[in-house]
Amino acid sequence: MLDPAARQVLRGAGCVVDDLMVRYDPELIDATVALAPSEFTLRARNPEKSLVVGGRQVAFTSVGGPAFVSDLVGGRRAGTHREQEDFLRVVQQLHVVHQEGGGPFEAMDLPPETRHLDLCLSLIRLLDKNWQGIALGRTRAADCIDMAAIALGTDRDGLAAQPALLTIINTNTPLTLDIPMAEGLTEFIGAGQAVVITPFTLAGAMAPATLGGALVLQNAEVLATATLAQLIRPGAPIVYGSFTSNVDMRSGSPAFGTPEYTKAAQAGGQLARRYRLPFRSSNTTASNVVDAQAVYESAMSLWGAVMGGANLVNHAAGWLEGGLTASLEKLVIDAEMLQMVAEWMQPIDTSDEAIGLEAIAEVGPGGHFFGSPHTLTRYEHAFYRPLVSDGRNFESWTEDGAPDTTQRAHEVWQRLLEQYEQPPLDPAIDEELVEFVAHRKEVSSRPTP
Amino acid sequence: MLDPAARQVLRGAGCVVDDLMVRYDPELIDATVALAPSEFTLRARNPEKSLVVGGRQVAFTSVGGPAFVSDLVGGRRAGTHREQEDFLRVVQQLHVVHQEGGGPFEAMDLPPETRHLDLCLSLIRLLDKNWQGIALGRTRAADCIDMAAIALGTDRDGLAAQPALLTIINTNTPLTLDIPMAEGLTEFIGAGQAVVITPFTLAGAMAPATLGGALVLQNAEVLATATLAQLIRPGAPIVYGSFTSNVDMRSGSPAFGTPEYTKAAQAGGQLARRYRLPFRSSNTTASNVVDAQAVYESAMSLWGAVMGGANLVNHAAGWLEGGLTASLEKLVIDAEMLQMVAEWMQPIDTSDEAIGLEAIAEVGPGGHFFGSPHTLTRYEHAFYRPLVSDGRNFESWTEDGAPDTTQRAHEVWQRLLEQYEQPPLDPAIDEELVEFVAHRKEVSSRPTP
Numbered sequence: 001m002l003d004p005a006a007r008q009v010l011r012g013a014g015c016v017v018d019d020l021m022v023r024y025d026p027e028l029i030d031a032t033v034a035l036a037p038s039e040f041t042l043r044a045r046n047p048e049k050s051l052v053v054g055g056r057q058v059a060f061t062s063v064g065g066p067a068f069v070s071d072l073v074g075g076r077r078a079g080t081h082r083e084q085e086d087f088l089r090v091v092q093q094l095h096v097v098h099q100e101g102g103g104p105f106e107a108m109d110l111p112p113e114t115r116h117l118d119l120c121l122s123l124i125r126l127l128d129k130n131w132q133g134i135a136l137g138r139t140r141a142a143d144c145i146d147m148a149a150i151a152l153g154t155d156r157d158g159l160a161a162q163p164a165l166l167t168i169i170n171t172n173t174p175l176t177l178d179i180p181m182a183e184g185l186t187e188f189i190g191a192g193q194a195v196v197i198t199p200f201t202l203a204g205a206m207a208p209a210t211l212g213g214a215l216v217l218q219n220a221e222v223l224a225t226a227t228l229a230q231l232i233r234p235g236a237p238i239v240y241g242s243f244t245s246n247v248d249m250r251s252g253s254p255a256f257g258t259p260e261y262t263k264a265a266q267a268g269g270q271l272a273r274r275y276r277l278p279f280r281s282s283n284t285t286a287s288n289v290v291d292a293q294a295v296y297e298s299a300m301s302l303w304g305a306v307m308g309g310a311n312l313v314n315h316a317a318g319w320l321e322g323g324l325t326a327s328l329e330k331l332v333i334d335a336e337m338l339q340m341v342a343e344w345m346q347p348i349d350t351s352d353e354a355i356g357l358e359a360i361a362e363v364g365p366g367g368h369f370f371g372s373p374h375t376l377t378r379y380e381h382a383f384y385r386p387l388v389s390d391g392r393n394f395e396s397w398t399e400d401g402a403p404d405t406t407q408r409a410h411e412v413w414q415r416l417l418e419q420y421e422q423p424p425l426d427p428a429i430d431e432e433l434v435e436f437v438a439h440r441k442e443v444s445s446r447p448t449p
Numbered sequence: 450m451l452d453p454a455a456r457q458v459l460r461g462a463g464c465v466v467d468d469l470m471v472r473y474d475p476e477l478i479d480a481t482v483a484l485a486p487s488e489f490t491l492r493a494r495n496p497e498k499s500l501v502v503g504g505r506q507v508a509f510t511s512v513g514g515p516a517f518v519s520d521l522v523g524g525r526r527a528g529t530h531r532e533q534e535d536f537l538r539v540v541q542q543l544h545v546v547h548q549e550g551g552g553p554f555e556a557m558d559l560p561p562e563t564r565h566l567d568l569c570l571s572l573i574r575l576l577d578k579n580w581q582g583i584a585l586g587r588t589r590a591a592d593c594i595d596m597a598a599i600a601l602g603t604d605r606d607g608l609a610a611q612p613a614l615l616t617i618i619n620t621n622t623p624l625t626l627d628i629p630m631a632e633g634l635t636e637f638i639g640a641g642q643a644v645v646i647t648p649f650t651l652a653g654a655m656a657p658a659t660l661g662g663a664l665v666l667q668n669a670e671v672l673a674t675a676t677l678a679q680l681i682r683p684g685a686p687i688v689y690g691s692f693t694s695n696v697d698m699r700s701g702s703p704a705f706g707t708p709e710y711t712k713a714a715q716a717g718g719q720l721a722r723r724y725r726l727p728f729r730s731s732n733t734t735a736s737n738v739v740d741a742q743a744v745y746e747s748a749m750s751l752w753g754a755v756m757g758g759a760n761l762v763n764h765a766a767g768w769l770e771g772g773l774t775a776s777l778e779k780l781v782i783d784a785e786m787l788q789m790v791a792e793w794m795q796p797i798d799t800s801d802e803a804i805g806l807e808a809i810a811e812v813g814p815g816g817h818f819f820g821s822p823h824t825l826t827r828y829e830h831a832f833y834r835p836l837v838s839d840g841r842n843f844e845s846w847t848e849d850g851a852p853d854t855t856q857r858a859h860e861v862w863q864r865l866l867e868q869y870e871q872p873p874l875d876p877a878i879d880e881e882l883v884e885f886v887a888h889r890k891e892v893s894s895r896p897t898p
Contacts, residue, residue, distance in 0.1 A: 020814070021814065076843070172815070174809065174812055174813070174814060174815070174816060174817075174818075175809075175813065175814040175815075176814045176815050203831070203832070204818065204819075204824060204828065204831060204832065205817060205818060205819065206817055206818065207818060208804070208805045208808055208809060208818055208821070208823055208824065209818060209823065209824040209827045209828055209831040209832075210798060210803040210804065210805065210823075210827060210831065211797045211798070211803075212797055212798055212799045212800070212803040212804040212805075213803065213804045213805045213808065213809065213823070215797075216804050216806070216809070217809055246831070246832045247832070248835075248840030249828065249829075249831070249832060249834065250834075250840055251840040251841050251842070251845075253840050253841070253842055255832070255838075255840055258789070258832065258833055258835075259789045259790075259792035259793040259795075259833045260792075260832055260833060262789075262793050263793060263797055267797060286838075286839075286840055287838075287839070287854070288839070288841075288842075288843050288846045288847075288851070289851065289853050290741065291741070291853040291854040291855065292739065292740070292741070292743070292744045292782045292853070292854035292855060292858070293837070293838050293839065293853075293854040294741070294854075295741045295744035295745050295748070296744050296747075296748060296782070296785065296786050296789070297838070298745075299744070299745060299748030299749075299752075300748075300789060300793075303748075303752060307756075321843055324843070325843075333741045333745070336745065337745050340707070340708045340711075340745070340749060341708075343708035343709075344708040344711050344712060344749070346708075348660045348661055348664075348712055348716060349659060349660070349661055350661045351661070354659040354660075354661040354662065355657070355659065355661040355662045355665050356657045356659065356661075356662045357665070359657055359662065360623065360624075360657060360662065360665070360666055363623055364623070364624065365469070365470065365623060365624040365625045366621070366623070366624075366625050367623060368623075368654060368655055369623075369653065369654060369655065369656060369657055369658060370653075370654065372657070374657055374658065374659075374662070375653060375657065375658040378658045378659065379653065379658055379698070380698075382652070382653055382658040382659065382695070382698070383652070383653070383658075383695045383696075383698060383704070383707065383709055384707055384708045384709060385698065385699075386697075386707075388742070389704075389735075389736075389742050389746070390735075390736070390737070390742065391697030391699055391700040391702050391704055391735055392700050392702070392737075393700070393702055393737075394525070394737045394770055394773070394774075396700075397737045398737075402737070402738065404738050404740035404741070404742075405736070405740040405741035405742040405743075406740065406741060409741070
């Protein structure tokens with residue numbers, strides 16, 4: 001536990017602190033983690049888009065944090081703030097994306113010390129759905145929290161009473177919580193905002209080369225950090241995060257969407273339910289390009305998340321290349337997959353009207369249901385309407401230039417970008433945000449005493 | 450019920466026969482279908498590859514029946530017998546494919562009346578795993594059965610005592626069993642071989658535009674045909690097949706791997722278990738090309754099959770374009786997905802040795818497990834080894850020409866084809882098969898009196 005303030009909190013609760021090492025009483029862990037809610041709500045600028053995290057809800061979050069952006073025409077590149085804003089405009093219109101992931105990629109044309117301020121302003125202006133905060137160090141965390149309060153027309157007390165922000169706290173596996181993450185956690189939890197505690201337990205590298213070992217390590221790191229969070233603010237909204245995967249044995253690099261990943265997600269969900277905490281999983285792939293591997297690894301990840309009872313699926317849309325790249329075409333294709341998963345969760349209508357025994361009898365052997373009244377009254381909304389899937393036959397599709405899914409996804413996001421309409425924001429709030437950003441940039445540019 | 454002999458059987462059991470329409474007593478259905486086994490074994494030429502169908506087993510079958518073949522270089526085309534044999538050589542080496550699907554595509558360079566004879570000879574010579582028989586009409590069915598008996602060094606009685614063949618019987622939805630299918634069923638069941646009864650209940654076309662209605666129709670057609678099968682031979686091995694999907698509302702063509710398809714597969718499995726019958730589902734896609742859509746639709750299909758408790762996943766590898774095309778690259782990519790599903794089914798080792806608390810303590814905070822003895826003793830076989838997935842980083846992958854999954858799959862099947870070794874077959878059996886085929890072709894070429 002590298003942060004002295006965090007060690008102080010834990011020592012105060014009776015933990016044995018030996019230099020940087022903190023040892024917990026298991027009973028303290030059980031009693032303290034039990035204070036966390038199993039479900040909580042995060043406000044969005046549009047109240048209809050406020051987000052329930054926990055219980056039987058599943059929320060999908062767009063990709064957050066990559067270094068690069070890519071699309072079919074422009075290729076993989078360092079992204080700019082303008083490109084970041086375009087990505088957000090597409091995210092806003094994909095309704096199956098319930099939360100934005102705290103910036104889809106870095107804006108490399110902006111200075112690193114203050115680019116989180118420009119990002120937060122863009123998130124507030126361009127989206128009316130919930131977005132994740134940034135927890136890397138105390139300053140960035142505090143800025144996000146202050147700006148979220150302004151955006152919602154409230155102050156820090158109001159935000160603590162009705163939280164709006166959630167952020168990811170990664171432990172530094174094995175068995176370490178570093179200072180920037182501890183500061184971010186303390187800042188978010190102290191302000192009554194939510195944290196997702198996610199160890200990156202990569203079996204065969206920073207975790208044992210077995211799923212059992214990696215899961216035990218994951219669980220220890222989540223519980224140690226969750227106990228700290230509940231000691232700082234009893235009842236604080238926290239989420240059990242799982243990111244257990246394994247190395248690729250040929251290359252030594254992290255593998256994603258493997259069978260091991262899927263099983264770990266399901267086991268992670270069981271552990272989270274053991275502690276009555278909401279559960280976070282992810283939609284991942286190691287593929288370098290939007291191809292078959294990208295999709296089957298994402299499908300295996302989503303399968304693990306959904307079968308694991310994930311309440312929050314982080315990086316659910318747009319993640320590529322082990323999280324190094326945010327892809328616009330992957331964003332669209334993932335949105336299709338998420339919509340299919342959401343539709344799959346709807347129960348089958350087994351009412352007499354839906355089954356339509358009379359229609360079956362009327363049509364009779366050798367007939368068809370195209371013109372049946374039973375069909376005509378339902379046809380419009382009978383089935384899932386795809387976003388990017390192509391149902392045309394081979395001949396029609398070939399005449400149209402034989403576009404594959406990635407090419408069609410490129411057209412979809414370009415069309416969404418053209419159609420984008422910015423959700424209205426109170427000009428007084430906008431002005432206050434602009435002033436806040438200007439002030440914070442001015443402070444940041446002063447020479448350190 | 451278009452076949453007079455089938456109507457005769459049903460009339461004899463007390464069904465009400467009115468012209469072509471047969472009405473069943475529900476009690477007759479329940480009592481007769483209950484005679485079917487919930488699990489049975491199909492022999493393969495290699496006894497180690499004999500196949501259990503039912504219970505808690507899942508068998509994967511390669512694609513059967515398309516009109517076209519395609520690969521990345523040659524494109525989509527009418528296939529030849531030589532290409533059919535190459536496809537089979539690849540299937541033989543994909544061990545996750547437990548059964549061949551009765552010919553991956555049509556050999557258009559051979560006469561339609563006798564090409565099943567050439568196919569059966571190829572299946573027997575090139576594979577030592579189980580393969581499906583062809584049930585389209587009495588003659589083809591009988592030829593398959595006779596050749597399987599010769600291949601296994603037995604006769605029809607021996608084959609009936611230990612069945613080797615399974616075939617697909619499709620009802621002609623809605624509510625019709627046509628003559629070629631009834632003949633095929635009668636021939637297979639009469640010879641003690643297995644049939645999979647599969648209605649193609651396409652919601653919004655030949656079935657009601659609701660999943661509830663399509664599933665009710667599917668169930669009625671399976672039960673009507675299963676009752677016929679059990680009346681012909683009580684205790685005959687049969688499988689409950691589900692192929693319920695929906696039309697694409699934009700194009701009117703069949704959609705596959707949709708959320709509706711997934712739900713129907715799971716509900717189909719519940720119905721099959723209701724009647725204690727083994728369950729068959731499929732791995733399907735409507736995509737015209739091996740792209741993202743092909744993979745996410747396959748993933749949704751596999752999800753439905755596996756979560757639906759399918760005992761037989763037909764078309765599990767190689768199906769493309771709604772079943773019109775057998776793709777060599779899809780075959781490889783599907784095999785990867787099937788291997789991942791198979792690995793996912795293996796339980797997590799939670800022994801003390803696997804968890805390795807001592808290794809976690811030894812490595813300690815901030816360390817790594819690369820050189821830990823716990824890792825070194827397990828590294829080789831710790832994780833799933835992919836067939837076509839690429840774990841290299843972006844730079845290494847780019848230097849190698851940035852091959853996408855489909856391009857890598859092309860290389861995989863070409864390598865498998867080069868490495869192929871034909872499993873040995875008793876020369877006397879081979880000779881007898883050659884004679885059988887020559888005789889049957891000679892008979893077939895005689896002018897009809």
